[in-house]
Amino acid sequence: MDLACTEKITAPTYAPKDPNIFNDFRVMKHLLSDEVLYTPHTNYFQHVQTDIQPFMRKVVATWMLEVCEEQMCEDQILPLAVNLMDRFLCVCVIKRQQLQLLGATCLLIASKVRSTNILPIDLLCAYTDYSVTSEMLVSWELLVLSKLKWNIAAITGFDYIDQIIERCSWGGESSLLRRHAHTLVSICYTEPSLVQTPPSAIAAACICSAVRGLKLSSSNAATRDVCSMVSIESETLEVLVTIVDNAVDKVVPKTPEKPPKAVEGFESPQYPQPETPTEVENIYF
Template identity: 65%
Template sequence: MDLLACIEHQHEVYAEKDYTILKDPRVLLNLYNQERRFTPNKNYFLEVQTEIQPFMRQVVTTWMHEVCEEQMCEDQVFPLAVNCMDRFLCLCPIKRNQLQLLGAVCLLIASKLRSTNSFSMEILCAYTDYSVSHSAMVAWELLVLSKLKWNVASITGFDYIDQIVEMFPWGAESNLLHRHARTLVSISYTDSKLIKTPPSMIAAACLTSAIRGLRLRSTNQAVNDICSIASIKISDLETVVRVVDEAVERSVPKSPPSTPEPEPKLQGYESPQHGPNTPTEVENIYF
């Protein structure tokens, strides 16, 4: 087996947590100070784009999320890709048939920055059912980078999760908290209502939703700590939490109705149809 084959077959190894960084409050302060540079500052559906509608963004970001899940890439790739897409759409009007191309290009760029194994153009073209060509991706990659002035190492909600969790004792109450909060961050980036929301607020809302879903013993204290460290009002936090929970509920496929025991049918009689199922609760989502 040659060297290239050995590299392809080796397992990914992730670095251990650096608590010197995770417990240093200066890191959070720098994130707060820099996040405004990377937060979309306008509703581009009304001010820039003439053909792109919110539901189109929903479809494309959901597709991007599914690609990331199927390729099992790092959690931070998807939020970064969506952030790059939103910032580009604030600057440059495009046609509706170019939106998936833009999403694929942003996935390519984000994976180069945040993934150990970046997407190949061939894979992304295949995921578009070859409606996007290799040459178009090459051209649009340069276009996106130039429009964003190569400032693509954006701060996203993902960057806050570990920093906040590791600073408080309640962060150790459940080993699922990191996983749940990161999953909620990814889902929240598919909702167009949160385009202009700072990533610190998205992270705070996702952490709050995850903490409540896991029913931590220190839930009330944790929510107060999150509001304090993020310098946000509880009323503002609750507003974003509701949007996140709604996005999560939409992302969960409705379970099919259970099949009842067969009953003897009377000739000419049809049994009444069952009503709609109760929506799945947030804490029942598989992460």
């Protein structure tokens, strides 16, 4: 008996969207009520960490984004990994030299939770230019899990994108809307100023920014519907949309600027250096 599998899979196949999920109001209700459990509860730059500055977090988060881009990880990996990193930094003091190790560890954990393909430990070590060893990653994985009390299935901005788009009549106006919104969510999770922003607000701002960037005719309706759906004031939403747009401007290729002055004792990621993510170059703003 020949049991060989001869089918050829040329692209990943995803399960179709379940309309029952998007038609059930309880899904959004539970997301909104539970997201507070996974939102960093303090400004750890001021009240917890003594050796970590916002720009250092920006550098490491951008490095994490590039690792995900290089390895073509699912969109949900980066937001979860950065969420784990932020929550860990709220409860455990570390040195600046350990920040990239923490980022790599959170990528490892996030890939185990939400990816079909786990990021190999050896690969993550290579991306740190071997400044991190496999033994360090394994030990820090247990440290992060214990500090977070194994509560790692966090709600992120990614989880709201489909929920909002699929529930609105304008959601199908452009096939690019979902892709752009996911890309903007990833960019937002590299921004230190948004650390304590609820994931629902991040998703709302990213969707509205994507709608306006694509110049869809339903821009006003989208703003109204999103505000109602995630219970956010229009003024607050506009502020967040401005932050999102400014974040995109920072990563879109421009004329080379003078590199910032290095801070003594902080080793920025060496492999690879931050560049513009591939997906960002495809956003038509």
